[in-house]
Amino acid sequence: MEFNTEFILGCSAIGAGLAVIAGIGPGVGQGIAAGHAAAAVGRNPGAKSDITSTMLLGQAVAETTGLYGLLIAMLLLFVKPLI
Amino acid sequence: MEQGMLLSAGADIDFMVHGVFSYELFGQTVWITTTHICVLIVMLVIIAFCFAANRAVKHATEVPGTFQNIVELVVEMLDNMVGGVMGKHAPRFRNYIGTIFIFILVSNLSGLFGLRPPTADYGVTLALGLMSFSVIHFNKFKHQKVKGVIEGLCSPWPFWAPINIIGDIAVPISLSLRLFANILSGVVMMALVYGLLSQIAIIWPAALHVYFDMFSGAIQTYVFCMLTMTYVSDACTTD
Structure with a gap:
C-alpha cells in the first residue's frame, strides 16, 4: 500500500505527541521525591543541604525516561525516519 | 537531507547542527560542523585557563591573590567531591573526573555565550559515555580479574548472564542520552522562544537561560560525574 508524504508527516506528528506523554511518569516521580525531601527537611532541618543535593541527583536520574520520550518525539518530527 | 541526519534546518527556528564545510576522506564525505567549532572554542578557553592557572600556581604567594584563590577553590571542590564519593579509590580518579567535570560544565555554560552547546550533539556525549564505559571496565578487569568479572556476570544464576550484559551495555547509552537530551531540550526551548516570540523576547528570556x-x-x-564515580568505585571493590 502506498502512503503519500503528507499522511506520513501527520502520523509522525501524532506519534510525537503521544511520545511526550512519557513526561507524566517523571513528573509523578519527581513530585514524590520532592515531597519526601520536604518531609525529611521537616524532621531534620539541619541536614537541609545534604537532602537537597540528594533530591536533585535522584530527580535528575528519574528525569531520564521522560527525556527518552522527548528524544523519540524529536526524531519523529525533525529526522523523519518514516519518509 | 543531503547534509545527513540532524543537519537540515527548519523554517526560522534554528537549533540544528549545521555543516560548515566538507571534505572527502577515503570516499566518505566528512562534515566539519558547528559542534566541532564549538568544541574547539571550549577547548581553547579551558587550555587558556589551564595555562593561566599553571602560571598562578608556579608563582604562588603566601597570601593568595584573586585568581590563585579561584584556582584553589576549583581544585579543592573537585577533590572533595571525588573524595566524598570514592573514598580510598579517589586519588587515582581525581584527574579523570575533574577533567570531564570541567569540560562538560564549560560546554553546557557555553550556551550563555551564544554558542550551540557541544553537549547538545550526540557525537560528543556518546564519546564521553564510551570513555566512562572504558574506565569502568578497565578497572573491573584490573581489580576483579577475569574470574571475578565472569562470576559477576553470572551473579544470581548462570542463565542471568545475558540480562547482566544488557545492563552493562545500557550504562554508556543511558549516561550519554541523559546528558544529550537535557541539553538538547534546553537548546530547543531557547530556539523556540527566540524564533517564535522574537517580538516580545526582551530581557525575560534571561530567566529561562538561568534555568x-x-x-x-x-x-x-x-x-x-556522580554516576561515573559510583560505577567506577563499584568496579574497584573486590569482595
Missing part, C-alpha cells in the same frame, strides 16, 4: 543553561547544565554535569 536551562546554568541550573540544568550544572545539575547534569554533577549527575554525569
Whole structure:
C-alpha cells in the first residue's frame, strides 16, 4: 500500500505527541521525591543541604525516561525516519 | 537531507547542527560542523585557563591573590567531591573526573555565550559515555580479574548472564542520552522562544537561560560525574 508524504508527516506528528506523554511518569516521580525531601527537611532541618543535593541527583536520574520520550518525539518530527 | 541526519534546518527556528564545510576522506564525505567549532572554542578557553592557572600556581604567594584563590577553590571542590564519593579509590580518579567535570560544565555554560552547546550533539556525549564505559571496565578487569568479572556476570544464576550484559551495555547509552537530551531540550526551548516570540523576547528570556543553561547544565554535569564515580568505585571493590 502506498502512503503519500503528507499522511506520513501527520502520523509522525501524532506519534510525537503521544511520545511526550512519557513526561507524566517523571513528573509523578519527581513530585514524590520532592515531597519526601520536604518531609525529611521537616524532621531534620539541619541536614537541609545534604537532602537537597540528594533530591536533585535522584530527580535528575528519574528525569531520564521522560527525556527518552522527548528524544523519540524529536526524531519523529525533525529526522523523519518514516519518509 | 543531503547534509545527513540532524543537519537540515527548519523554517526560522534554528537549533540544528549545521555543516560548515566538507571534505572527502577515503570516499566518505566528512562534515566539519558547528559542534566541532564549538568544541574547539571550549577547548581553547579551558587550555587558556589551564595555562593561566599553571602560571598562578608556579608563582604562588603566601597570601593568595584573586585568581590563585579561584584556582584553589576549583581544585579543592573537585577533590572533595571525588573524595566524598570514592573514598580510598579517589586519588587515582581525581584527574579523570575533574577533567570531564570541567569540560562538560564549560560546554553546557557555553550556551550563555551564544554558542550551540557541544553537549547538545550526540557525537560528543556518546564519546564521553564510551570513555566512562572504558574506565569502568578497565578497572573491573584490573581489580576483579577475569574470574571475578565472569562470576559477576553470572551473579544470581548462570542463565542471568545475558540480562547482566544488557545492563552493562545500557550504562554508556543511558549516561550519554541523559546528558544529550537535557541539553538538547534546553537548546530547543531557547530556539523556540527566540524564533517564535522574537517580538516580545526582551530581557525575560534571561530567566529561562538561568534555568536551562546554568541550573540544568550544572545539575547534569554533577549527575554525569556522580554516576561515573559510583560505577567506577563499584568496579574497584573486590569482595
